[in-house]
Amino acid sequence: MSKSALVTGVTGQDGSYLTELLLEKGYEVHGVIRRASTFNTDRIDHVYQDPHDPDQRLILHHGDLSDATMLVNLMRDVRPDEVYHLGAQSHVKVSFEMPEYTGDVTGLGTIRLLEAIRASGVDTRFYQASSSEMFGSTPPPQNEDTPFHPRSPYGAAKVYAYWATVNYREAYGMHATNGILFNHESPRRGETFVTRKITRAVARVAAGLQDYLYLGNLDAVRDWGYAKEYVEAQWLMLQQPMGDDYVVATGKAATVRDFVVEAFGHAGLDWEKHVRTDARYERPSEVDALIGDATKAKRQLGWEPKTDWRELARLMVDADRQQLEDQLSGKLVRVDR
Incomplete structure (x- = not known):
């Protein structure tokens, strides 16, 4: 059963x-x-x-x-x-x-x-x-x-x-x-979470639908899997x-800036031309660095991560660009500048 x-x-x-x-x-x-x-x-x-x-x-x-x-x-x-x-x-x-x-x-x-x-x-x-x-x-x-x-x-x-x-x-x-x-x-991450916000913006900038991406703290360190x-x-x-x-966790550290550079670079874009910081997106109290040690999970569960944050950023950019292309179906309308 x-x-x-x-x-x-x-x-x-x-x-x-x-x-x-x-x-x-x-x-x-x-x-x-x-x-x-x-x-x-x-x-x-x-x-x-x-x-x-x-x-x-x-x-x-x-x-x-x-x-x-x-x-x-x-x-x-x-x-x-x-x-x-x-x-x-x-x-x-x-x-x-x-x-x-x-x-x-x-x-x-x-x-x-x-x-x-x-x-x-x-x-x-x-x-x-x-x-x-x-x-x-x-x-x-x-x-x-x-x-x-x-x-x-x-x-x-x-x-x-x-x-x-x-x-x-x-x-x-x-x-x-x-x-x-x-x-x-x-690619299924909510659109308001920072990584997905970045990769969606890359897709829109590459398609000529958006000029700028506004983010908070670019120096926050995270462990992305x-x-x-x-x-x-x-x-x-x-x-x-x-x-x-x-x-x-993966045990690998990267800043939000690192993720931005990788995502925009994968689409052949200069991130510094399109990314702006805005204090409205900063937290009242910041978490500076999260880097996990998954030794126990490896030892007891036999689990290990296979995808690092760079590959993940590229994977998400490709998915968002494809999704945007499917949505627009050749009808590009410039919105949300």
Whole structure:
């Protein structure tokens, strides 16, 4: 009998890649999506068929991480073998503008889901999408033993969710795991996140549709990996005999400026002619450097990254240029100068 998995944040970057992976492995996947006036399922439409098809192995459920009763009922109805909790308000800059909402969804949403698992009595394995933002101002390299010092409401909410996961593991013997993922990107990354903002701008500048790209701190150092590879680590964590905590990272550092240079250069563009800095895009409190040490994941999971940040930047530029070409279909209209 095939396994089943419940995925929150199924329509996001990680959720879509993880869903593909699970379906390839023969899982029945249940995804939680918020009810809205328009559907935001673009990233999973290619694997979501007719919901009335008896062979459909991706089932979508309307729900929200603020609704504890719904989560309990969903756990009882689905009874998944594995739960991947990827859903959150995950934009750091937005968390400064919506701190209470971020704390409710990203922090309390996690404990609502953990409590739903406990209250329903379903025997399942739980994955919490923790974040390198929890380390904040703690100097790199950062590993599983590095102290947390978050520098945003998002980072603080993730720290709460991290310790809630550890607590439910220790208090109730739950198979609960934290995956502390460092920045991971792809052509499916949200358009307001800095890497995707850069590669979309490269595509538009190359097409003559945009002149300038406005960014915040170009000197911030990050450890960028490929999201499609990182979801494999998430799956591997829940195949272990016991819950634990793992850092997932490349260990390679690059500044935002480095990523800009690589992305614009790949398209044959001089970045200095098109990139401007704007204080509006800077955080109230900056995280200067995040560089992960994934030694434990390599040793215990057998996981290693394959794509470095330079290859990732080129991959994303190519994808955004192709997407823009497909959208325009030969009809170029100059907008958003």
